[in-house]
Amino acid sequence: MAKAKSAFVCTECGAEYSKWQGQCSNCREWNTLTEICLGSARPGASTPGSSGARGGYAGTLSREVVDLSGVDLTEVPRFSSTFEEFDRVLGGGLVPGSAVLLGGHPGAGKSTLLLQTACRLAQSKRVLYVTGEESLSQVAMRAHRLQLPTQGLKMLAETSIETLLAVAERERPEVLIIDSIQTMHLEDIGSAPGGVAQVRESAAALTRFAKQSNTVLLLVGHVTKDGTLAGPKVLEHMIDASLLLEGGSDSRFRTLRGQKNRFGAINELGVFAMVELGLKEVKNPSAIFLSRSEEQASGSLVMVVWEGTRPILVEVQALLDESALGNPRRVAVGLDHNRLAMLLAVLHKHGGLFTGDQDVFLNVVGGVKVLETSADLAVLLAVVSSLQNRPLPRELVVFGEVGLSGEIRPVPSGQERIVEAAKHGFTRAIVPRGNAPKKAPAGMQVVAVDKLAEALEAL
Structure with a gap:
């Protein structure tokens, strides 16, 4: 035995x-x-999981020792996913032989995005769409509702990896879509689908097939309540790119962010709008996120954040109200909660403004999550505006990192941020001195500051 x-x-x-x-x-x-x-x-004998993630690369690794200077530097071939925003996050398009994991909360639009991509790609390439959660009639009804071209797209309703791979060997697709990896299972694994063993080994088998057959593999993955990918972390090590589609049910906008990418940058951001006919690309996100009301209100300010290879203008809103609690609340939506507490301490120490008796609420308009520190100065100035109930000029734009000693630190790509703000009609900018341009864009007044106190005086 x-x-x-x-x-x-x-x-x-x-x-x-x-x-x-x-x-x-x-x-x-x-x-x-x-x-x-x-x-x-x-x-x-080799078992499905005996080599783990490394088994998927057996057909592509070199078995001979070579000198690094002799490695072929030919550009990795790519082809478009038919979505420019999708291609941007992927680093330029889909790479044959790559494995891409697309995660997101239920209802974010993962299946919709991949179905739209599959139907468009099927007009020129061999595409196999495998569904384990829905019946073929349900997928067909969605495609009909979205008015997608359905000719040429091969469909398969299956959850068995062995059967799926046998069909893939026969059909030889150029693009293989699995919706979702949590529903797939191997016969040799005793646990139920969705478990650690099944997810791990199913992904390993599919990745191995993609590498050996030069097939683009797109996997749909669910996320847990805290927003992390469901299943073992080793799944993220197996694949080449891990993308997260974010967006609440109360917002029509969806953001696609790269968390890992072996073929491009990981800080790229793609923006989509959920409309009647599915996900539509938003090619000018700044115009969407700057849809401000005509009435001036205190606590509202526009900042310039850098996402991947482009600047994006977003509005940050602050609301301060006298707290009736012994421990005032600090709520940040779209920003780091811990960094907000730190910035309020800097404002008190180096700006002379006390907020310890105020409830502080912060929100980034449009559901965008700001991950970089260039939003520090804009956050503090919005807080001061709400605290003193004095609206800020609508033509003002701000960016800069705030240090613990109250200094304003420069941020990357400062010149490009100022140019982007000028394109959208802003005429005044408060920026770190290290980002001050030698010649400001026409019609733009740039105020360079070194300290938080100077920024407060500039208002």
Whole structure:
């Protein structure tokens, strides 16, 4: 009898162990090890998960030692996904032989985006769309409602990896879409679909097929309540690109952000609008996020953030109200909550303005999540505007990082941010001195500051 081989995998970081232990030695988390079956260990036989993520690259790795200077630098071939915003986040388009994971909350539009992409690509390429969550009639009804071209798109309703790969071997698609990886299962794995073992080994088998057949693999993945990808972390190590589609049910805008990309930058942002006919590209996000009311209100200010390779103008709103609680609230939507607390302390220490008795609410209009520190100065000036109930000029734009000693630090691509603001009609900018241009754009007054006190005086 062949002996069954098993291992214990951490669901947080993907570390493997030969036996169970209470704490993962790699990420230091407790009770995260789950046993997975690796199949039967026969002499000379390989199991679906025996090589983990590394098994997927067996057909593409060089077996000979070569000198780095002799490696071919030919550009990796790409083809368009038919969405410019999708291509932007991918780094220029889809790469044959790559595995891309698209995650997001239910209702974000993952299936809609991939169905639109599949129907368009099917007009010129061989595409196989595998659905494990919906019936073929449900997918066809959605395609009909979105008025998509359905000719040429091959469909398969299947959850068995063995059957799926057999069909893929016969059809030889150039693009293979799996919706979703949590529904797929291997017969040799005893656990239920969606479990650590099934997700890990199913993704490994599909990635191996994509690498060996030069097929573009697009996987749909669900996320947990805290926004992280459901399943083992090792899944993120297997794939080449991990994308997250964000957007609440109360917003018609969706943002596609890269979290990992072996073929491009990870800080690119694609913006879509959910309309009756599916997801529509927003090629000028600044115009969308700057749809401000005509009436001037205190606490409202426009800032310039840098997303990937382009600047985007977004509006930040602050609301301060006298707190009736012993511990005033600090609420930040679209910004880092901990950084808000730090900036309020800097405002008190170096700006002389006390907010310890105020409830502070911050919001970035349009549902955008601002991850960079260039928003610091705009956040503080919006807070001051609301605190003193004095509206800021509508033609004012602000960016800059604030240090703990009250200094205003320069940020990358400052010149491009100022030019973008001038294009949208802004005539005054408060920026770090290190970002002040030698010659300001026509019609733009640039105020360069070194300290927070100087920025407050400039208002």
